[in-house]
Amino acid sequence: MNVLLRFSLRRRFFNKLSLSLQILFILLVFGIFFADKLSQSFHLDFTQPYRVKMDEVTEAWLINDAYWEEQGFIFTHGESDIQINHVAEGYKITGLNDVILQTKLSELLLNNHHQVVISESSTGVYEWLDRYEHLNLVFDQAAFSADQLKQQLIIVILTSLYFMMLNFIAVNSNEIISEKTSHILSLILSSIRPHEHFISKLLSGLITVWVQILGSLGIIVGVGFLRYQIDEGKGLFILLSKYLPLPLEQLNFTSILELLNFKISDLSIFIISLLFLCLGILILQVLILILSSQVRTPEEAASIQGPFYLILLILYYVSLSLNTTQQLSRGLGYLGSFIPVGSMLLMPMRLVMFSVPLEEILISSGFSIICLIVILIGGYPFYLNGLMKDKA
């Protein structure tokens, strides 16, 4: 069994295509973490402020030059990217067709206009405008708290892992189909017992998933750490602030981590969520192994894998639609978090949103384990029969 396991893994990871894709992935991660440096190296104008040229009337009209510079615009009399000229109807902007930049510039100009109008008004009008523009609203919950950001981050990671794991289910399925259609299975099964073959496929599937996940994570953390050593990622946030209408320019990796304030409890939530994800994936893997063993030709493989993925995609969207406080506390989301396979997404969603009692976690995971055992025991004869049936 060990030989088959090692052989499968070696064939999966140590081939030209896999290695090329890994290199491509590393380059991509480098590209993302060092986007600002790259743009500077290639003289791409991503991080440079936009040079704005204007006529004398407009120049006299603008109030706060420093604020404009903070927002990524500098005024120039020489060569420029954007031109603002005063016309009878208002201001004409030339050389700008980017929607985000147009919005940003419009806001800056409108803000300037407000300030000019206010400064020109009498005290009475000024006070009236001040009252008109300001209404003090206090919400008992912050619209965008660090906790929510953290929850969303965990959900994003878990759902990414869900899709990553689903992808690797296909690897096992394809391997069995390939072994069957190349007839190498006859030779393998004359040397190892069918149950060893079954277990080695399950294990190789799980190991593949984890090697890929941990490998990708290692690359991301490694490259991120490298970037951290250089400037804590400040340049990256400056680049982002230019394109996103959010005040990101003051942020860096340390401030983000401080903001998220990860605790041990967050780590335990993440680990329990991963366990649920693994249990669900194992159940799915056993199912697809049994189904794949029934396939006689490579063409038949798509007819099995297609509907399987469709169901899992539906499961993903249903889980997302149930990701609300109401549904997860007593609705369908709550019920679904106890159902095997459904619990692989819904229980983690509950875990990040609420403090789920330990007994509920145990009951849900117990159901999944029982389901896995039942499928393993009940499905093995079908697997065996499937492996053998085209051999007559």
Place this chain on the structure above:
Amino acid sequence: MLKVENLSKVYGKQKVLDQCNLELNPHTIYGVLGKNGCGKSTLFKSIMGLLEVDQGQLFYKGECLSFDHRETFGYMPEQRSLLLDLSIYEQLKFLSQLKKLDEQYYENRIVELCDMFGLTKEMHKRIASLSKGQQQKVQLMAALLHEPEILILDEPLNGLDYSSVKLFMKHLKTYAAQGNSILLSSHQMEFMDELCTHVLILEQGKTVKQGSIESLQHDQGVSLEVNAQTRWQKNAQKALQIEDKGTYLELKYENIDQAKCAIQNLSKDPNLRHLYLHQVSIGDLLELDQ
């Protein structure tokens, strides 16, 4: 060594193997013959445990045949069972490791087998780049890796040219002569006479003839060709049939013993110019039964 007793296998309503019996002993090359779909591959797969039998028993050295016994057998399936993206060395190494062979042993054995089958230069070439005949050789090499006492070969001569067939036969005969047993099937009847010591002829899963080549030929009768000038009349008493073929006569005898007796007498005849003994071949046996 290997004993098959009353083996039967049914697919749906069709009985593909019906009460099949066989005993494979050392130094034996047992040929399983018959038309397509007569149950040859089913018999081999049943022995290898790749199919569950519906009835019958299998024994190896007096014990019920188990996976541990089967693991020691060498098996070559009918279809090309190779991973085409691997080299000969990688493929054989993988199968050796599956068989849990010692590393030093299989490293030497792979080199030895490549040398034996003339594939030393191709050892590190991808199997996909080899000819069909060379791939067939790799399959046989895979079956021989662990020097099994029992070799089960399903259509081993398929896709081989004449010289390769001769090479295969040479190695198989040598292998059997070393005390091993070979069970094989083939459509190439012209080589079976030379290769097999025993045959089993199947028709729709049923055994129609079985035994050693000698005993089957003995039972089937023989014919003698002699030139017309000989005093054949003396030897014609025991002949079943006499046919005048113009320049020669054909005398048919019930068995080889009677023919041998006639040959002894004819050899003393000074007029004897032409004497040819014609025995029934395996191909003839197959035709006789179908």
